[in-house]
Amino acid sequence: MEEEKIYHIPVLKEESVDGLNIDLTPDGTYVDVTFGGGGHSREILSRLGTKGRLLGFDQDQDAERNIVNDDRFIFVRSNFRYLTNFLRYHNVETVDGILADLGVSSHHFDDSERGFSFRFDGALDMRMNKRAGITAADVLNTYEETKLADIFYLYGELKNSRKIASVIVKERSTKKIKTIGEFLEIIKPLFGREREKKELAKVFQALRIEVNREMEALKEMLQSATEALKPGGRLVVITYHSLEDRLVKNMMKTGNLEGKQEQDFYGQFLTPYRLINNKVIVPTPEEQETNPRSRSAKLRIAEKK
CATH class of the missing domain: 1.10.150.170 (Putative methyltransferase TM0872, insert domain)
Incomplete structure (x- = not known):
């Protein structure tokens, strides 16, 4: 557990994993598309049944140091934009839940060689991969x-x-x-x-x-997630700035990235999701105090119809 803390403290860990509703399908298949320090993944695994499966995506080779030694876990060395390809590669047709923590880990900000922070001098790199x-x-x-x-x-x-x-x-x-x-x-x-x-x-x-082409990758992941989720499956996303939050909100509310409300012949709104929380969930004051990275975090949860 110490390694994960060094790498980064997971934001809204309990609230986001609660959002996956694992108790309903403990032997289901879940995806953590932003593995990072493995904090969310470890919490998911602690709630999975013996036949449950978890795939963790991360393109950053530093994250590989945190791979969980668990037969139910598969690590995917890739950007989450390729979600569909790798699910297919691992013979996964549909999943019960997908979690994404879109923030940059404190590990990246604290590593002067990566160039993510203006607090240190170093090369202007900023590549996640x-x-x-x-x-x-x-x-x-x-x-x-x-x-x-x-x-x-x-x-x-x-x-x-x-x-x-x-x-x-x-x-x-x-x-x-x-x-x-x-x-x-x-x-x-x-x-x-x-x-x-x-x-x-x-x-x-x-x-x-x-x-890192973050906006393009997020758009592709959200579209892939909508296709990959089973009816009743949950999409759980933590955002940190308005650009990504807008895309997530649009997808969850309308089923498209533009936020266009489409209606059927009877005037019913057509959307693949049902919102679990209409109001965003934010970290408690205690979490914001102990983990400054969480201060701009917003959690949105939706269920596939």
Whole structure:
């Protein structure tokens, strides 16, 4: 258990696993699409019957250190966007519950070599999967100014996104931006001291989302989850920012990512889900105090009709 705590403390552990309603089908098949430190997975396994099965997805090789030694557990070294492919590979047709904790683990923020945090100097990497893909440095040094501005506006909700992009393009024309320290020197003057930390967090969030194609992956996973769940199966998702929360809310309420309410001939709303909690569940003040990462967390639960 100590390893998991070092890696990261799971957010809303009890509430999210309660949401899977395992008591109803203890010998069912469940998926934790964000294995990470294994905290949620261990809690699921503690409630499963002897014939129950759990698949845990994670693309980060660091997560492999936390693999649970349990015959009922299968670790899938992959991004959760490939949920359908790997369920098929493991001969799983449908599942009883899917859990997703969309937050970045404290392990990533605390590892200076990964480049997720502006608290440390280090390489501008930010890849969840260190074995593939572009880095944050690649984004900053190669993207056109308009594309950079779009990323900071759409993924960071930064009002001065154009100015940030302009300054980056000007600076990189003389010298490549390679480290967090170099990047901070360029962008810090654009923010007032009182809001500096919040604005920098938004900049880093935007870059991380772009590097890991997080929005595209989430959309694919939500669509795959809807197809994979059995009637009565539960989808349990913890979100941390408005962009991902909007997609999850839309899917659970309407069955599509745009949030379009479709009706049948009689005016009944067509949706594959029934909401279990109309109001989002948030961590208790005690959890927020002991685990600062949980402060922006929102839990949504829906049941497949």
